[in-house]
Amino acid sequence: MPELDTEVLVIGGGIVGNALAGLLGSSGIACTIIEAAEETDSDKHKQADPRALAMTVASRRILQSFNLWRQIPADRLGHFRQMHVWDEAGNGSIDFDSADICQSTIGYIIEQTILQAALDALLRYMPSVTIHRGATVKALYWHDDAMTVELDGQTKLRARLVVAADGVHSPARALAGIEYKVHDYQQQAVACVVKTALPHAQIARQRFLMDGPLAFLPMAETHQCGVIWSTTPEYANKLLSMQPDDFNYVLQSAFEYSLGEVQASGPRTSFALKRAQAQRYCRDRFVLIGDAAHSIHPMAGQGANMGLLDAASLAQVLLEARLKNKDIGSMRVLRRYERWRKGENMAMMMVVEGLKHLFENQTGPLPLLRSAGMGFINSKSTLKHWIMRRAMGLTGDLPEIARP
Numbered sequence: 001m002p003e004l005d006t007e008v009l010v011i012g013g014g015i016v017g018n019a020l021a022g023l024l025g026s027s028g029i030a031c032t033i034i035e036a037a038e039e040t041d042s043d044k045h046k047q048a049d050p051r052a053l054a055m056t057v058a059s060r061r062i063l064q065s066f067n068l069w070r071q072i073p074a075d076r077l078g079h080f081r082q083m084h085v086w087d088e089a090g091n092g093s094i095d096f097d098s099a100d101i102c103q104s105t106i107g108y109i110i111e112q113t114i115l116q117a118a119l120d121a122l123l124r125y126m127p128s129v130t131i132h133r134g135a136t137v138k139a140l141y142w143h144d145d146a147m148t149v150e151l152d153g154q155t156k157l158r159a160r161l162v163v164a165a166d167g168v169h170s171p172a173r174a175l176a177g178i179e180y181k182v183h184d185y186q187q188q189a190v191a192c193v194v195k196t197a198l199p200h201a202q203i204a205r206q207r208f209l210m211d212g213p214l215a216f217l218p219m220a221e222t223h224q225c226g227v228i229w230s231t232t233p234e235y236a237n238k239l240l241s242m243q244p245d246d247f248n249y250v251l252q253s254a255f256e257y258s259l260g261e262v263q264a265s266g267p268r269t270s271f272a273l274k275r276a277q278a279q280r281y282c283r284d285r286f287v288l289i290g291d292a293a294h295s296i297h298p299m300a301g302q303g304a305n306m307g308l309l310d311a312a313s314l315a316q317v318l319l320e321a322r323l324k325n326k327d328i329g330s331m332r333v334l335r336r337y338e339r340w341r342k343g344e345n346m347a348m349m350m351v352v353e354g355l356k357h358l359f360e361n362q363t364g365p366l367p368l369l370r371s372a373g374m375g376f377i378n379s380k381s382t383l384k385h386w387i388m389r390r391a392m393g394l395t396g397d398l399p400e401i402a403r404p
């Protein structure tokens with residue numbers, strides 16, 4: 001049998017693929033990452049991606065387990081202790097407060113580029129992790145005991161297991177012949193960072209407009225928020241091409257001046273929104289994690305959190321299999337991960353989809369029902385606390401390192 005180049009080969013060094021490599025590498029499993037992007041210049045990257053991500057307490061625990069969390073500069077780590085959700089068409093609202101369930105925070109707000117840069121820096125010095133940058137996969141070959149991955153430029157790498165973490169479009173998933181069922185929301189999310197006249201007071205705010213939700217996520221700086229505005233593709237294009245003063249005006253108006261006047265302080269970028277789920281999460285010696293396996297609407301801020309739970313669950317399954325001297329690329333081992341995460345991800349997708357439908361229809365009698373429904377949820381502390389715990393990653397079938 002030819003020698004292996006690595007135990008686990010991860011295709012895609014985004015947040016989820018890197019987190020898996022960190023989890024496995026810190027447990028002594030040799031891991032190689034293949035990443036298409038050439039470099040990790042976070043300033044350059046920021047021009048293309050001004051997203052601020054809401055991260056759960058479960059994600060913090062996962063990232064803490066391999067010492068990543070402490071690499072995030074404290075002055076770039078926002079906390080949100082409360083959440084206020086309201087509706088354009090009716091007068092319903094819901095308020096969530098971490099103090100109600102005896103927690104100090106609901107979650108954290110981190111710029112996508114800061115988290116990515118922290119992961120890249122940590123992995124660079126992890127002895128059991130090797131990174132090939134500027135490389136993409138050309139072909140996959142299956143053998144009885146291993147897989148060979150052929151990269152552009154003819155390099156071939158042999159691994160016991162290949163993990164596809166190469167995002168929504170996942171070329172690796174296509175090479176493995178796994179179907180990805182996609183529902184196009186016909187919406188775009190416009191992301192940017194803004195300065196606000198009033199302090200955000202560590203409250204995440206989301207207003208449901210006719211065409212989609214508009215969220216202001218409180219960043220570390222008291223007067224800075226990450227904005228995610230989901231709307232029609234036509235209006236998104238208009239928002240992207242507006243002059244700064246016009247954009248600031250329509251944004252603060254759409255947000256009812258809840259934080260006073262606003263000033264966008266960087267680039268604006270848009271993302272097409274889709275709901276998607278891979279028909280299978282694994283086949284022999286090949287497994288999907290993160291957006292390569294599923295994608296959801298960003299209104300609940302769960303996509304990357306779900307991906308980190310995939311990474312932690314897969315790492316747990318692989319480490320347990322190794323302890324029992326099982327083949328980590330075998331279907332028996334990989335199916336355990338698939339059953340576990342597919343069920344959990346489907347449940348989260350259904351909750352987000354339900355909320356989306358509830359808020360989507362802003363005409364007819366639904367706004368009245370919605371206002372009544374929001375009022376009902378707001379007054380029922382047991383239901384509200386259950387929603388909060390679930391969204392914070394405090395309940396559900398969690399991997400060991402994510403448990404309280």
Ligand SMILES: Cc1cc2nc3c(=O)[nH]c(=O)nc-3n(C[C@H](O)[C@H](O)[C@H](O)COP(=O)(O)OP(=O)(O)OC[C@H]3O[C@@H](n4cnc5c(N)ncnc54)[C@H](O)[C@@H]3O)c2cc1C
Pocket residue numbers: 011012013014015016017034035036037051052053054055135136137165166167168170171172189191228271289290291292298300301302303304305306307
């Ligand atoms: C507007 C918006 C707001 C969001 N807000 C939140 C939020 O608040 N909270 C949250 O949890 N989630 C949020 N999400 C979702 C979150 O951004 C994604 O779920 C997450 O980034 C997915 O990470 P990933 O590593 O799986 O994939 P990606 O981030 O897509 O990374 C894939 C990596 O694979 C590489 N790659 C691609 N093809 C190849 C190839 N052929 N070979 C090698 N490498 C390849 C890419 O260069 C990239 O580095 C949001 C999404 C959007 C669009």
